[in-house]
Amino acid sequence: MGRIIHVELTATDTARAAAFYAEAFGWKTESSPFVDEYLVATTGAGEGIDGAIMARAYQEQATIAWLQVDDLDATLTAVREAGGSVAGEVQEIPGQGRVVYVRDPEGTLVGLRGQ
Template structure:
């Protein structure tokens, strides 16, 4: 359903330490996907990733059935939407900010 949170990313300077922390707090297990990106396999739908200039705070992804229309609507309402990116075997994403500068992302699952 559009607008529901369906993924999140937690940034960490040390992903091994972060994985141990969240395993201790929530019992999460993770599985590596790519370079130093760890998908949570026994808990909420999300991942632990390396902190960088694009990922400085937790990032929330909202589901959309039509990412192109949603990205246009973000811009129409005074926000900013980056170019839509295709993630092979996953779907399409766009990183955005709302009209007050709060970051969020859009996610359209692969059909």
């Protein structure tokens, strides 16, 4: 439980950032059908994870790791009990599951995806 499954990179200019990652690392991006200025990034074949480039207007933290959890509600309880906090509303993404951001006691933002 809690395995990193996705990473978001924030940018003030998502197109410029996408062009950089495409040229420097060969990433391919496409617009998300769910969120404006959110580019889903395919980072390559083999082991590793894919990610996204999103507008910094949504979240200011430069990089956000996403964790897969078995039970989102139980994990949110555990986050609070461990001194963290929930940073937003739980949302449903069709075909993906329920998602929400949380903050650890140091203020670092982490995304959670679960059922």
